[in-house]
Amino acid sequence: MTQTTQLEWLFPIPLFRTQLEGFAEHRGPLIALAEERHAKNEGLKRSNVGGWHSGELRDDYNTAPLEWVGRQIHACTSAGLAQSRNITTPIDIQLDSSWFIINHKNNWNSPHTHMPAQWSGVLYLAVNESNAGEEGGRIVFVDPIPLGPVYRNPINAIIQPQEGLMLIFPSYLTHMVEPHFSDEKRVSLSFNFRVTAQNQER
Numbered sequence: 001m002t003q004t005t006q007l008e009w010l011f012p013i014p015l016f017r018t019q020l021e022g023f024a025e026h027r028g029p030l031i032a033l034a035e036e037r038h039a040k041n042e043g044l045k046r047s048n049v050g051g052w053h054s055g056e057l058r059d060d061y062n063t064a065p066l067e068w069v070g071r072q073i074h075a076c077t078s079a080g081l082a083q084s085r086n087i088t089t090p091i092d093i094q095l096d097s098s099w100f101i102i103n104h105k106n107n108w109n110s111p112h113t114h115m116p117a118q119w120s121g122v123l124y125l126a127v128n129e130s131n132a133g134e135e136g137g138r139i140v141f142v143d144p145i146p147l148g149p150v151y152r153n154p155i156n157a158i159i160q161p162q163e164g165l166m167l168i169f170p171s172y173l174t175h176m177v178e179p180h181f182s183d184e185k186r187v188s189l190s191f192n193f194r195v196t197a198q199n200q201e202r
Helices: 023-040 058-062 066-084
Strands: 016-019 092-103 108-112 119-126 139-140 157-158 167-172 175-177 186-197
Touching: 016 066, 023 066, 023 186, 058 066, 058 092, 058 108, 066 092, 066 119, 066 167, 066 186, 092 108, 119 175
Parallel strands: none
Antiparallel strands: 016 167, 092 186, 108 175, 119 167, 119 186, 139 157, 139 175
8 A cells, every 4th residue: 555645734814805896986986085084084093104094984884985895895705705614605794893094105004913803804995006016015914823934935925905906814814014115195995894694693
């Protein structure tokens, strides 16, 4: 009998990545809403270093243009769970929080998680794509497994933002945003939410 060795990967971490169809139609109203909120308040201090972090947007998801974003979060999460966990039953999304981020030149976001939320995500609204990779502002996901570098490489996952790109990931995953070097501002929308199967208690 021939001895065989089987490779198995333990503890994979899902990341749902979607380039949203129809984004161009909604981009302008979403950026206008972010700029309107920016003009009205100084924002909050969270992980942002020099950037602007809006107040809470959760209640605004009942009206345009955020109502469309809510539907995209539901669709992307449903598709991702179907692939990663073979969950094909209808799900409910309970939005916990949401906020805009506007980063100007040299602004960035320090390493952080979104605990105790269950799922988190980001939608990129305005990104300087003319010099992708050179203008900074990339999102970096940090390997959460201790001693990971000994067994696999690389230990961090880096994703270049694109307008209309939505990323959804577990809230415990540590991440940061690299310094933004472009003269053009970068605008994004972040959110935290929980998922339950329909007709089940949250």
